[in-house]
Amino acid sequence: MADSTSLTKVRDIKQRYQPGVLKYAQMGYWDGDYEPKDSDILALFRVTPQEGVDPIEAAAAVAGESSTATWTVVWTDRLTACEAYRGKAYRVEPVPNQPGQYFCFVAYDLDLFEEGSIANLAASIIGNVFSFKPLKACRLEDMRLPVAYVKTFRGPPTGIVVERERLDKFGRPLLGATVKPKLGLSGKNYGRVVYEALKGGLDFTKDDENINSQPFMHWRDRFLYGMEAVNRASADSGEVKGHYLNITAGTMEEMYKRAEFARELGSVIIMVDLVIGWTAIQSIANWARDNDMIVHMHRAGHGTYTRQKNHGVSFRVIAKWLRLAGVDHLHAGTAVGKLEGDPLTVQGYYNVCRETKNAIDLPRGLFFDQDWAGIRKVMPVASGGIHAGQMHQLIDLFGDDVVLQFGGGTIGHPMGIRAGATANRVALEAMVLARNEGRDIRSEGPEILRDAANWCQPLRAALDTWGDVTFEYASTDTSDFVPTAVAV
Amino acid sequence: MRVTQGAFSFLPDLTDRQVSAQIEYCLRQGWAVSVEFTDDPHPRNTYWEMWGMPMFDLRDAAGVMAEVRACREANSQAYVRLSAFDSTRGWETVRLSFLVQRPSDEPGFRLERLEAQGRTVRYAVRPYAVDRPAGRRYGPASAARGEAR
Amino acid sequence: MSVLSEPAAAFAAPSEVVDLKALEAETDMSAPMAELDRDLVGLKPVKQRIREIAAFLLVARARERAGLANGAPTLHMAFTGNPGTGKTTVALRMAGILHRLGYVRKGHLVSVTRDDLVGQYIGHTAPKTKEVLKRAMGGVLFIDEAYYLHRPENEKDYGQEAIEILLQVMENQRADLVVILAGYRERMQAFFAANPGFRSRIAHHIDFPDYDNDELLAIANALLAASDYRLSAGAREAMTDYIARRRRQPGFANGRSIRNALDRARLRQAMRLCAGTAVASRDALQTIEAEDIRASRVFTMLTN
Numbered sequence: 001m002a003d004s005t006s007l008t009k010v011r012d013i014k015q016r017y018q019p020g021v022l023k024y025a026q027m028g029y030w031d032g033d034y035e036p037k038d039s040d041i042l043a044l045f046r047v048t049p050q051e052g053v054d055p056i057e058a059a060a061a062v063a064g065e066s067s068t069a070t071w072t073v074v075w076t077d078r079l080t081a082c083e084a085y086r087g088k089a090y091r092v093e094p095v096p097n098q099p100g101q102y103f104c105f106v107a108y109d110l111d112l113f114e115e116g117s118i119a120n121l122a123a124s125i126i127g128n129v130f131s132f133k134p135l136k137a138c139r140l141e142d143m144r145l146p147v148a149y150v151k152t153f154r155g156p157p158t159g160i161v162v163e164r165e166r167l168d169k170f171g172r173p174l175l176g177a178t179v180k181p182k183l184g185l186s187g188k189n190y191g192r193v194v195y196e197a198l199k200g201g202l203d204f205t206k207d208d209e210n211i212n213s214q215p216f217m218h219w220r221d222r223f224l225y226g227m228e229a230v231n232r233a234s235a236d237s238g239e240v241k242g243h244y245l246n247i248t249a250g251t252m253e254e255m256y257k258r259a260e261f262a263r264e265l266g267s268v269i270i271m272v273d274l275v276i277g278w279t280a281i282q283s284i285a286n287w288a289r290d291n292d293m294i295v296h297m298h299r300a301g302h303g304t305y306t307r308q309k310n311h312g313v314s315f316r317v318i319a320k321w322l323r324l325a326g327v328d329h330l331h332a333g334t335a336v337g338k339l340e341g342d343p344l345t346v347q348g349y350y351n352v353c354r355e356t357k358n359a360i361d362l363p364r365g366l367f368f369d370q371d372w373a374g375i376r377k378v379m380p381v382a383s384g385g386i387h388a389g390q391m392h393q394l395i396d397l398f399g400d401d402v403v404l405q406f407g408g409g410t411i412g413h414p415m416g417i418r419a420g421a422t423a424n425r426v427a428l429e430a431m432v433l434a435r436n437e438g439r440d441i442r443s444e445g446p447e448i449l450r451d452a453a454n455w456c457q458p459l460r461a462a463l464d465t466w467g468d469v470t471f472e473y474a475s476t477d478t479s480d481f482v483p484t485a486v487a488v
Numbered sequence: 489m490r491v492t493q494g495a496f497s498f499l500p501d502l503t504d505r506q507v508s509a510q511i512e513y514c515l516r517q518g519w520a521v522s523v524e525f526t527d528d529p530h531p532r533n534t535y536w537e538m539w540g541m542p543m544f545d546l547r548d549a550a551g552v553m554a555e556v557r558a559c560r561e562a563n564s565q566a567y568v569r570l571s572a573f574d575s576t577r578g579w580e581t582v583r584l585s586f587l588v589q590r591p592s593d594e595p596g597f598r599l600e601r602l603e604a605q606g607r608t609v610r611y612a613v614r615p616y617a618v619d620r621p622a623g624r625r626y627g628p629a630s631a632a633r634g635e636a637r
Numbered sequence: 638m639s640v641l642s643e644p645a646a647a648f649a650a651p652s653e654v655v656d657l658k659a660l661e662a663e664t665d666m667s668a669p670m671a672e673l674d675r676d677l678v679g680l681k682p683v684k685q686r687i688r689e690i691a692a693f694l695l696v697a698r699a700r701e702r703a704g705l706a707n708g709a710p711t712l713h714m715a716f717t718g719n720p721g722t723g724k725t726t727v728a729l730r731m732a733g734i735l736h737r738l739g740y741v742r743k744g745h746l747v748s749v750t751r752d753d754l755v756g757q758y759i760g761h762t763a764p765k766t767k768e769v770l771k772r773a774m775g776g777v778l779f780i781d782e783a784y785y786l787h788r789p790e791n792e793k794d795y796g797q798e799a800i801e802i803l804l805q806v807m808e809n810q811r812a813d814l815v816v817i818l819a820g821y822r823e824r825m826q827a828f829f830a831a832n833p834g835f836r837s838r839i840a841h842h843i844d845f846p847d848y849d850n851d852e853l854l855a856i857a858n859a860l861l862a863a864s865d866y867r868l869s870a871g872a873r874e875a876m877t878d879y880i881a882r883r884r885r886q887p888g889f890a891n892g893r894s895i896r897n898a899l900d901r902a903r904l905r906q907a908m909r910l911c912a913g914t915a916v917a918s919r920d921a922l923q924t925i926e927a928e929d930i931r932a933s934r935v936f937t938m939l940t941n
Contacts, residue, residue: 161581168531170571171495171584201498224607231611235599238491238615240531266611356578377578400583425498433496433506436513436584455500540764547743548775550813555771 007056021072024060028083029069034090036107042144043125044367045104046095048137048310055092058135059104063087065129067112084109095480101310103141115152118278118325126313137311143320144368151373153324157288157295159376160354160401163328166268166294167240169203172432173400175424176204176244178383178407182211187221191229193417197410198233198241200421205229206405207246209273209300219249219258227265244271244296244329252280256287263291269329271296274318278325285326296381297327309477316365319352323378332380335397336390342478343397353378354401362481379403387466388427388459392445395431404428414465419458426456489596491529494569494586504553507570507588511549514572519583520544521552522573523559525566527625528618530597542573556588565591565626591626655699664698666691669733676730677723678859679852686843687731694738711840712740712815713807715829717822718845721891724819725779727845731817732777741815743775751785754799762795766802774813783818784828804834848891853880857895861925866903871927882935898933905929 007025010016016027024030036042043066049058061069067087068077091105114120130138164170179185179193194205205226213219226243234241247258247270255276262270270293272284281297288295305312315332322330332349333341348364354377358370382394383405394404406424413420430452435441441448453460496502502510514521522542526533539559543552552570559568568589571582595616602610617625661667670691673684694710701707712735716724729746736744749769756762770778780786786803788794807816818825818835822844829836848856857876861867868876883894906929910917 161579165534165581168493168534168585169495170582171586201492220607224609227611228609231599231613234531235597235613236489238489238493238529238531238597264608374578422498429496429498433499433502433510437506437509438513452499543768543771545772546774547745547772548813550742550774550810551771554810 007054007060017073017075017078019073019075023057024064024069025057027060027064027069027073028086029064029067029089030056030060031088031090034088034107036090037109039110039146039148040107040144041110041113041121041146041149042368043106043108044141044143045106045129046139046141046310047102047104047135048100049102050134050136053134055094055102055104056089058102059089059092059106061132061134062104062129062138063089063106065132066106066125066127067108085112087112098480100136110146110148113149115149116154116282118282118321121321122278130311139309139311140313140317142314142365142367143317144370145320145324147371147373150324150371150375153326153375154285154289155323155326155375156328156378157285157293157326158328160379161377163294163379166292167203167242169240171400172428173395173398174203174379174403175201175421175428176206176381176383176403176405177202177410177421178206178208178405179211180208180407180411182208183214184216187217187225190217190222191225193411194226194243195229195232196417197421198230198243199236200410200418201237201425202241202410202421203239204242204244204269204403204405206244206296206407207271209246209248209298211246212248219247220261223258223261223265223267227267230267240268242268242294244269246271246273246298247284248273248276252283255280255284259284259287259291259293263293267293269294269296271298272327273298273300274322275301278321281322281325281327288328289326294328295326296329297322297331299331307477309480314365314477316349316352319349319378320370323353323372323375327378328376329379329381329403331383334382334384334386334394336386336393345477345479347397348479350380350398350402353380363479365479377401381405383407388423388462389446389449389467391424391427391431391449392441395428395435396442396445400432409462409466412465413458414461415458420462423456423458423462426452426459427462489594491567491587491590491594491596493529493531493567495584496586501590502586502588504556507556508549508553510584510586511552511570514584515546515549517572517574517583518576519572519574521546522571523552523555523568523588524571525559525563525568525589527563527566527591527622528615529567529594530613530615530618536567536569539568542571560589563589567591593627653703655702657695657699660695660699660702664695664737664739666695666734666737669730669737672733673727673730677726678855679848680723680727680845683723683727683843683845686841687727687734690841691734691738694735694740698738709811710740711811711838713811713839714815714817714841714843715825715839716817716819716843716845717825719821719847719891721893721895722845722847723892724845725781727843728777728779728817728819732815735777735815741776742813745773745776746779747773747776748779748781750781751796751799754780754786754803755795757795759795762798763802766799770802770806770814774810776814778814778816780816780818782820782824784820784824787828787831789831800832800834804838807838847884850877850880850884853884853891853895856892857899860896860899866899866923866925869924869926872902872925872930875927875930879930879933879935882938886935886938898930898935899925901933902929905932 009028010026045062047058047062049055068082068085087106087108089104089106093103095101095103112124126140177197179190197205223245226245230241230243245262245267247255249255249258259270274297285295302315302318306315306318319330330353332353333346335341335343335346344364348366351358356372358366360366360369379401381403382398386406387409410420410424411417413423427449430448431441434448449463453463492498511521520542523539524536525539526536539555567587569585569587571585574583598614598616600612600614604610697707697710718724725748732744732746735741753769754766756765786796786800788796854877879898883889902925906925
């Protein structure tokens with residue numbers, strides 16, 4: 001048996017394969033000299049080892065359990081090219097200002113993964129290790145997906161560029177709203193909300209994540225009344241409009257049935273929830289590619305594993321997987337609204353969705369360079385507790401390629417839904433116009449809004465109602481970094 | 489009704505000075521600006537008539553404004569829009585588009601419904617103006633320019 | 638700054654007394670004028686004319702501020718002179734000066750010749766000329782050897798179409814661009830005589846004299862210094878000799894001839910160094926010797 005206190009790889013073959021238990025580092029899952037290959041999949045874990053567990057051994061355990069290892073030595077390793085298949089922890093560093101936590105970098109050989117399957121990737125990388133006893137907590141912070149792997153996915157069915165071309169809308173954020181109340185409206189009443197909001201000036205309205213086919217409104221009713229509203233509003237404005245028809249259902253068969261009905265009615269967009277799972281997402285993306293449909297992804301449920309900083313999976317990883325799996329819209333936070341999100345961290349998610357290449361950007365939580373290899377761009381969606389009075393902040397933070405969704409901010413307007421929609425559209429267009437004219441919207445934003453409100457009564461009412469509403473709470477998920485200290 | 493295509497249709501019609509400022513913005517981004525016009529404002533009418541080719545390598549809005557004015561003059565009752573094209577890798581598409589003229593009277597669109605089985609309805613949106621032949625759709629050709637600019 | 642604010646906001650309020658020095662400082666005119674002095678050897682009369690024009694434009698701004706009668710001044714110019722006398726370089730500086738004074742919005746220079754403006758077939762010229770004009774908007778359009786636009790021997794020459802469009806824009810869009818026509822003195826005079834429309838629209842004529850021998854030597858030194866070369870004492874003498882001979886030979890083009898001569902001298906220096914000892918000192922690497930100059934054909938050609 002090898003020296004049980006050592007953390008170096010056992011090189012002597014006899015000792016290495018002697019039956020019994022070795023430390024993961026001794027088995028070869030730690031290699032501080034390893035230089036990651038361009039074709040390796042890289043993962044960064046934030047690991048909190050139990051008391052007394054050496055961080056290097058913890059990192060090796062993560063690498064081992066997410067690749068080939070089990071708790072004991074097995075001779076059958078020797079029937080494989082096991083050196084290549086072992087995940088290799090190659091760097092361990094204390095997390096700045098977070099005692100007891102370590103950033104562990106792990107490299108995986110490309111052949112460990114099936115092409116074009118997020119389910120396989122997830123089962124490997126987050127399959128076992130998160131319940132591993134020697135770790136108090138573990139979080140997958142970021143991943144680098146090599147071009148060779150990215151190319152095995154087809155990505156967003158539509159993407160930002162083609163979506164804009166289909167909608168014929170360029171140079172400004174798109175506007176949306178979720179129909180409220182979330183539950184209880186009949187199909188006919190639901191369509192009324194859609195019509196008013198779209199006619200008032202929104203580009204999209206949206207089903208909420210849990211609107212499927214409940215007793216108060218069956219899905220076909222919602223689709224039929226919704227599309228009547230969409231077409232009326234389109235004829236009233238000369239614009240292409242849409243309503244995200246949520247096709248989330250209990251089985252794939254049922255989802256396809258609903259998707260096909262949406263297509264038959266001429267909808268440009270369908271919607272699914274993240275909770276349908278990776279395989280279902282990739283399947284519906286395939287369907288959407290075949291049917292020229294935009295796929296709107298509501299990230300329902302993500303907070304259960306993305307929010308806590310010490311355990312789970314960062315949303316930036318979820319966003320990367322979803323870009324590969326193939327969604328066109330992705331809720332990625334607002335920074336200024338009611339839901340969790342530090343502005344820089346949220347901008348990091350937006351960059352994952354929209355850039356052709358991500359450069360390492362530690363303040364925004366991007367730990368790796370990521371080349372998207374020509375895969376289409378995902379349109380991020382900012383939704384949750386935002387209103388017209390924040391227009392300058394939203395455009396300053398997120399730019400033009402984003403869907404801004406003002407649900408309460410449209411439907412709760414004192415003069416009615418249509419006026420609420422108009423207020424948002426006028427605020428948006430006035431702000432983009434001013435920004436393009438060279439004005440500093442961050443500081444002059446409120447003035448620009450007030451000027452527009454002078455001739456737009458609905459905007460004045462919106463500013464009077466919500467002008468002062470802010471959601472200022474400390475974010476739980478901010479980036480931990482010391483400039484230049486943590487970079488690959 | 490008011491066709492609200494383009495980025496700024498919910499604002500009062502832009503003055504030439506405002507249009508000029510938007511062109512300057514596009515030129516600063518390195519985009520090529522082009523002028524297009526149509527008398528068929530159907531939301532899915534993608535290919536408007538090109539008023540010349542996109543203008544590459546310009547430094548100042550004055551050249552584009554001259555084309556805007558010339559296009560308005562020749563098509564006083566048409567929709568005229570400016571589009572700015574970005575040739576950057578990964579975009580290669582229009583990045584900003586907005587109307588710079590609309591006809592004096594906009595009759596809007598008819599929504600046609602064809603009822604099919606299972607309560608399904610097939611919809612068609614049809615501009616009232618296209619009931620007349622191209623070139624005679626908006627006002628008499630001799631009519632004065634739609635709006636003073 | 639907002640692009641909608643006035644480009645020359647500083648001049649907005651009418652007043653009884655205008656501080657010309659302050660105005661000069663506001664427009665930051667000293668920088669382009671100093672550049673002109675530094676970058677261009679000699680050209681005294683040209684520099685004097687430019688100072689006059691700059692002063693005139695500054696006073697026009699001051700008059701505007703004082704609320705005095707002030708139509709948009711005509712700024713189109715004609716630069717006449719032999720090749721290599723600095724017309725293009727001065728045009729470039731002029732664009733900068735006009736920009737600082739707020740007479741052109743962007744301050745770039747678009748330099749063209751007949752081929753860029755005139756087409757090959759019917760209907761080709763107007764779009765070509767307009768395209769060039771659009772690119773020049775906000776800056777200065779420099780038309781070199783402008784007289785080629787006019788071909789009196791051919792009535793149907795498409796150049797006439799370009800001339801008509803140019804004249805129209807020079808008249809109607811004076812705020813959008815400044816046109817500088819350039820070429821040999823005599824030919825430009827003939828061109829203006831045949832096209833009085835141009836003459837009446839040109840406000841400033843600047844004549845570029847040939848450089849004298851000392852100026853050409855100074856140009857040579859400046860060109861070499863800019864790229865870390867220098868003349869040895871012998872080479873300096875050779876260069877003086879070269880200049881005196883070269884200007885009596887055909888194809889002499891002032892500064893341009895000097896630039897070409899130096900390009901060839903550098904090639905000869907390189908050959909000399911490679912043929913010599915294996916090591917070359919830093920000093921040797923930057924020194925042009927007399928033999929690098931004297932190997933020129935200029936010294937063997939018969940001169941009259």
